[in-house]
Amino acid sequence: MTDTKIPVTVLTGFLGAGKTTLLNRILTEPHGKRIAVIENEFGEIGIDQGLVVQSDEEIFEMNNGCICCTVRGDLIRILGNLMKRRDKFDHILVETTGMADPGPVAQTFFMDDETKDQFRLDGIVTVVDAKHVSLHIDESSECKEQIAFADHVVLNKVDLVSEAELKRVEERIRSINSLAKITRAVKCDIPIAEALDVGGFDLDRALTIRPTFLEPEYPFEWTGIYALEAGEVVLELGHEHAHHEHAHHEHAEHAHADHDAHGHHAHHEHDHHLELVFLPVSRADDVALRETAEQAVRVFAEETRELDTKTAIPAATHACADLVGDTTRYALAVPSRGLYALFLEHAPEELGVRLLVNGDLLRPAMERGWAEGHTHEEEVSSVGLTSDRPMDLRKMNAWLSGLLQDKGPDLYRTKGIVSMTGMQNRYVFQGVHMLLDGREDQPWKTNEKRVTQMVFIGKNLDRAALEAGFTSCLS
């Protein structure tokens, strides 16, 4: 299918982040594309620089009151008029105001018939200022939304901050939006082609650009594999040993975070509460661990069992332990002799978790940490879900339509590639708020692993509920 629709790039970002710099470069540097620019009403680019039109952002809500049906009326009109000059350009750039919510802009390309027929939203590019973005994330929901909606975040003015600070900022952006490509820039000096041809609404492209697109995020931070005898093993929580050293370390982190990010940095105080699962594992190696991790994800998706310290925790149970006072001891009920993987919500140092047999400290045969998926206390975040089991189309449609109806306003972007039962082709979908566009795509390649991957970016996401819904659709 040849795509004759005109690609549109949406450029967002706070005032002063560098949007105008990027826009100026796009309009003045040779890059072989003819671009019509729809500039916001405060735009600084002159009309003499090619096809530039200024526009008041007119946000049109519909009679049904649904925020997901809200569109940019001015954009519909301007794009319609630009079609009369179709011979003059091959790409359109829409610059939003600093405080704009990208939702209505993106929705215009899903909701309006004429616009949808003739234009294709290629991607949302968000320019952020490396020095101030943390502050903006803390103080403004617009900034969080602009990052959450982005396909490409241009981290500008990186010359003004240290490498360590940059890493923290990138991590923070990543925790809000795990899909976006992040490019460091000074004076927005990114290749123009990268800014224009984002392919953000093209899932294949999204995968090519960022193959770790859907690197699974686990609901646990750490796993240790232990060789255990049948019977009970003591699980101790407490700060007796590593306490002081650890506290100093953490304190230092906090001081830093407070200084730079006004206390809302991803390093945070945990409550004295720990979710855990332990499962038998075949071998103490990485492959076996990954397989067991998939199993553990499913157990983590179940309801937690609040346990008292007198009852031993059975295997394959989503348990919740609490540290009360200095030390609390639980027991694990080991059914038979063998290797067991213990999955902890937080790294063991945080609550001083140790296994003891007859008072002796047990060391894991193998341990590893996982990317912190759930621990960022960002209001806006990403949840990625993956499985190698196929999905049932009817179940998935029912689940997604219910989910979008219910949570649509909080879901900014949704993307997925699905291995569907009885379908030779990949099934792909993507959405903005309540709007979802799904279709059968190209066939799975012969050597390609059929894996279903979905990502939800939004506000107040309930990972466990998403996981449970996702799991319920597997065949």
Add this chain to the structure above:
Amino acid sequence: MGLFDRIRQKAPAGPLWTRELGDHPVGAGFVGDGKLVVVGTGSGTVHVIDAVRGEVTTTIAVHDAGMLALSVSPNGALAVTGGMDKRATLVDLLRGEVVHSLPADADWVDQVCFSPRGDLVAFAAGKHVRVHAIDGKHVVTLGPHASSVAGLSWSPDGTRLGVARYGGADLWNLDGTLERELAWKSSLVSLAWQPKDRFIAAGCQDNAVHFWRLGEGKDSMMGGYPQKPKQLAWSSDGASLATGGGEEIVVWSFRGQGPEGSSPKMLRAHTKAVTTIAAAHGDQRLASGGKDGLFCVWRPQRSETPVLTHAMSAPVEHLAFRHDDTHVVVTDQRGRVALFKLP
């Protein structure tokens, strides 16, 4: 209707001629008594075409920066154009020259129309509308409106101008006083004043047609459209309103108690969304064009099948009946112009 009926019904009558302008049309109509046809195109050129041979006799460069709209006066002597240069112009079509260049309030003038008597023009740019007499004299500037203007429609007597925008329509007197605000919580995308001055109808972004009874001020809504019904055409007697908003043309009757509770007539021939509908000046005939490139002429009171169909080369942009309703001029997105004699 079966395929056989459709074929038997009438061999599609071809156009008298077609002409390729190679540029996106922005408006079309007949000049004078119909011996000439006029088409404006996006590059800013007004093309005057001989209606007998289909040859371009005159081209007038009007807007260097590009043109967005063109409308022909009721007597076919003048055209009003809207440019991307913050100007509207009045063009004398017989002499082939711009007679007035009128300043606007924003860069793009995208709505233009003559009053029913042809003595006034209204044009919109951004949130403002200006009304001028055809001698160029400024009559009134209306606005700023609550949002950019999406549609203009004159009252049948030409004393008031209706302006569609987000959140409703404003009905203005020409002394600049607001006669009435018709509020509706949606984005209005088009406006059509009924020729008998009893109703005003608006197409809405959320796939509905809203209309007001001008006497009592009561309003009603007709929904169920698959797309936004921007295309509205009142029959010349005001008895019915033909609407687009999908592949079907939906014709509502405004006789008696009005359309409430009644079922509309559905005209089906297009396989893609209808892009434009025009009503004949003197009878009930309708012309329609679609994204499928199909041009149709209908007699909705007699039959729900078209009396004439023809496939253009691209989605149909404009339709205009000649003043005596004997011919229709059609343009499509690629710039093809075709003239049809009606059966």
